[in-house]
Amino acid sequence: MIYLDYAATTPLDQDILQTYEKLLGKYFANADSAYDLGYEVSRLYETSREKIAGLLGVASNEVIFTSCASEANNLAIKGTCFAYQNRGKHIITTAVEHASVANCFTQLHDVFGFEVDVLPVDKEGRIDLDELAAKIRPDTILVSTMYVNNEMGTVNPIHDIAAIIHQKNPKTKYHVDCVQALGKLPVDLTDIDLASFSAHKIYGLKGSGLLYKSHKTNVEPIISGGQQEFGLRGGTVNSATAIVFAKTLRKALTERQAHYDHVVKLNQKLRSALSARDDIVINSPEDASPFILNFSCPHYKPEVIVHDLEAQGIYISTKSACSSRSTVSHTIAALGLDPLIAESAMRVSLSHLTSEEDIDAFLKALDTSLARTRKQR
Numbered sequence: 001m002i003y004l005d006y007a008a009t010t011p012l013d014q015d016i017l018q019t020y021e022k023l024l025g026k027y028f029a030n031a032d033s034a035y036d037l038g039y040e041v042s043r044l045y046e047t048s049r050e051k052i053a054g055l056l057g058v059a060s061n062e063v064i065f066t067s068c069a070s071e072a073n074n075l076a077i078k079g080t081c082f083a084y085q086n087r088g089k090h091i092i093t094t095a096v097e098h099a100s101v102a103n104c105f106t107q108l109h110d111v112f113g114f115e116v117d118v119l120p121v122d123k124e125g126r127i128d129l130d131e132l133a134a135k136i137r138p139d140t141i142l143v144s145t146m147y148v149n150n151e152m153g154t155v156n157p158i159h160d161i162a163a164i165i166h167q168k169n170p171k172t173k174y175h176v177d178c179v180q181a182l183g184k185l186p187v188d189l190t191d192i193d194l195a196s197f198s199a200h201k202i203y204g205l206k207g208s209g210l211l212y213k214s215h216k217t218n219v220e221p222i223i224s225g226g227q228q229e230f231g232l233r234g235g236t237v238n239s240a241t242a243i244v245f246a247k248t249l250r251k252a253l254t255e256r257q258a259h260y261d262h263v264v265k266l267n268q269k270l271r272s273a274l275s276a277r278d279d280i281v282i283n284s285p286e287d288a289s290p291f292i293l294n295f296s297c298p299h300y301k302p303e304v305i306v307h308d309l310e311a312q313g314i315y316i317s318t319k320s321a322c323s324s325r326s327t328v329s330h331t332i333a334a335l336g337l338d339p340l341i342a343e344s345a346m347r348v349s350l351s352h353l354t355s356e357e358d359i360d361a362f363l364k365a366l367d368t369s370l371a372r373t374r375k376q377r
Contacts, residue, residue: 089113
């Protein structure tokens with residue numbers, strides 16, 4: 001098997017798995033229980049929070065454990081909007097956000113009466129920073145963008161965006177979906193108000209996410225309950241999962257540069273080979289994250305190619321897993337591409353676990369699939 005869909009999820013690191021299994025067996029008590037075993041679990045839980053905070057360069061009370069990045073996005077976006085709606089109800093996002101962000105904004109508009117501006121993007125998935133600046137108003141309370149787009153790999157200049165937002169309206173909060181950047185690109189949260197992360201994109205556990213919330217930013221809880229997570233997320237904490245996140249993050253950040261350098265070489269090889277083929281169009285910009293490469297085979301049905309590759313033991317995707325049931329994802333649709341290109345878009349996502357031999361095998365299999373499916377175009 002050759003797996004080339006790492007942007008969807010990553011295999012679980014065996015060291016992380018072993019640590020998790022040990023924690024499950026020994027530290028099963030409720031972290032909020034008022035006896036020694038509960039206190040010990042709580043100590044490990046808070047130690048993990050402190051280690052994560054240190055790795056991210058933030059304060060420990062700015063780290064909130066969640067069940068996933070989608071929950072972190074919901075807490076960041078809805079929580080901020082509910083906390084600051086007395087200042088205004090105008091919020092801004094882009095046309096190419098993850099479904100957990102896009103659907104938050106839709107609900108905030110349709111159900112809660114917020115005014116939403118959705119910034120368009122160009123064919124490479126970039127917003128116009130001047131347009132962003134023009135949209136920010138005295139009653140704008142939140143802007144939310146990705147750091148790295150999960151389908152195109154386009155990298156947003158988040159610090160330029162933060163500077164524009166805070167210059168135009170110092171009270172406006174900036175949330176960044178950092179899921180596809182963590183462990184791959186440098187993550188500096190100095191000028192960011194809120195940021196979302198996921199463990200299963202960095203070889204950690206599914207059902208494990210983080211929200212960074214600056215101490216200068218308030219959010220209203222989305223899950224009401226008890227005292228957990230500074231009163232912002234009620235419910236019995238998933239202590240073992242949270243405890244092991246610190247180790248997952250440390251491994252990802254320690255090895256980040258070496259993994260990046262390896263993937264850059266693979267991406268260059270793949271991009272060069274695909275560009276040389278007449279039937280293929282590269283959609284990802286040259287300066288995209290090297291971990292993601294989006295391309296199209298006009299006149300071919302992408303799902304047919306994907307399944308033919310699967311039959312050859314190779315796994316890629318046609319779009320984000322969260323949009324896999326739609327014909328064309330909202331991200332690709334927003335690019336304004338020729339319909340033949342948009343409708344045939346596919347994504348390869350790479351890892352330090354990917355080898356040059358894997359790339360060679362994929363290219364050979366793709367040629368076979370294109371030849372075999374030509375009649376089904």
